[in-house]
Amino acid sequence: xxxxxxxxxxxxxxxxxxxxxxxxxxxxxxxxxxxxxxxxxxxxxxxxxxxxxxxxxxxxxxxxxxxxxxxxxxxxxxxxxxxxxxxxxxxxxxxxxxxxxxxxxxxxxxxxxxxxxxxxxxxxxxxxxxxxxxxxxxxxxxxxxxxxxxxxxxxxxxxxxxxxxxxxxxxxxxxxxxxxxxxxxxxxxxxxxxxxxxxxxxxxxxxxxxxxxxxxxxxxxxxxxxxxxxxxxxxxxxxxxxxxxxxxxxxxxxxxxxxxxxxxxxxxxxxxxxxxxxxxxxxxxxxxxxxxxxxxxxxxxxxxxxxxxxxxxxxxxxxxxxxxxxxxxxxxxxxxxxxxxxxxxxxxxxxxxxxxxxxxxxxxxxxxxxxxxxxxxxxxxxxxxxxxxxxxxxxxxxxxxxxxxxxxxxx
Numbered sequence: 001x002x003x004x005x006x007x008x009x010x011x012x013x014x015x016x017x018x019x020x021x022x023x024x025x026x027x028x029x030x031x032x033x034x035x036x037x038x039x040x041x042x043x044x045x046x047x048x049x050x051x052x053x054x055x056x057x058x059x060x061x062x063x064x065x066x067x068x069x070x071x072x073x074x075x076x077x078x079x080x081x082x083x084x085x086x087x088x089x090x091x092x093x094x095x096x097x098x099x100x101x102x103x104x105x106x107x108x109x110x111x112x113x114x115x116x117x118x119x120x121x122x123x124x125x126x127x128x129x130x131x132x133x134x135x136x137x138x139x140x141x142x143x144x145x146x147x148x149x150x151x152x153x154x155x156x157x158x159x160x161x162x163x164x165x166x167x168x169x170x171x172x173x174x175x176x177x178x179x180x181x182x183x184x185x186x187x188x189x190x191x192x193x194x195x196x197x198x199x200x201x202x203x204x205x206x207x208x209x210x211x212x213x214x215x216x217x218x219x220x221x222x223x224x225x226x227x228x229x230x231x232x233x234x235x236x237x238x239x240x241x242x243x244x245x246x247x248x249x250x251x252x253x254x255x256x257x258x259x260x261x262x263x264x265x266x267x268x269x270x271x272x273x274x275x276x277x278x279x280x281x282x283x284x285x286x287x288x289x290x291x292x293x294x295x296x297x298x299x300x301x302x303x304x305x306x307x308x309x310x311x312x313x314x315x316x317x318x319x320x321x322x323x324x325x326x327x328x329x330x331x332x333x334x335x336x337x338x339x340x341x342x343x344x345x346x347x348x349x350x351x352x353x354x355x356x357x358x359x360x361x362x363x364x365x366x367x368x369x370x371x372x373x374x375x376x377x378x379x380x381x382x383x384x385x386x387x388x389x390x391x392x393x394x395x396x397x398x399x400x401x402x403x404x405x406x407x408x409x410x411x
Contacts, residue, residue: 053328057115059088107324118153131319133159148260161316200255213228231396286352289376309390
């Protein structure tokens, strides 16, 4: 399918989602005049009891979906009598849906809680698509260091998001096939030249593929500090030139000789599991250990980070401006922040996503449980990860990198 056809197909899918959402929400009559940010937690939790909350989230990971459906949902029902419905949808699609509903305007939507990345959060906040500042209302937010949740990709959160987890970019490789893995981007280039066809990365704007580009940008252009100032197109063009040179050097030695790229991380996962490539990449530090436990990966899989740094960030949930069950959304966001769910999420076999809780704020029992949690044989130590952790840059750069990649590399 050509690029223009793909764009038309994506647009049609977005329009279909919007139209069907409008049709199926016609019969809903709940009033939207309660501002739950001005209510007590007792009032919020009481209003949520016996209702259903729609959680819109990326659905590309079977393990994450399973954790939501079979761990979070039953526990939420048992403890709060709140029914959870998971709706798989890419963030860009539900943001477009919210934009369309805002334009009508449609004061009662269909989305209660969203799992949103920094790029789309900035857009949603700037366009007035979010409910308001609610994070400080959540009782479990007191267990978070507020400074760790103050910004999302450089955008001030101001309570419009609740922290959900901590991610860090790592590579996965098969130690049975790669005895001496590369430790930086220059060594990766040399390795691919000597082992053509065994490495690739997902095509942007896939989130993982886009993160790989930012990692390479840091390595080839002087580090993240080079891009700490506000986006300037002329400056970016000059500073990003080494990145395109690097990616074009490595391109002929990639899987399929760089003529095509996996469309998303799920496809790269498949190539890795089938042995067509010997490197994978992920934003979940303990993913490899979880997949070893599940039998998807052999026990020879290991993870590594490059010397130039490893992008790390906090990911969040938020509530749309026209959420039909904002009270239920707050209860779910708070539940996801509970020590019970944060610990469960951190288990490699469940998800392996690291906790956002500030452990000194927890009771002794939870501190000990998190300290003693077995992160698996393929997971790097917290000290190794922390030593190379570097922050994200502004979403303006993210968009510019993705657009330039098509022009400079894919051409």
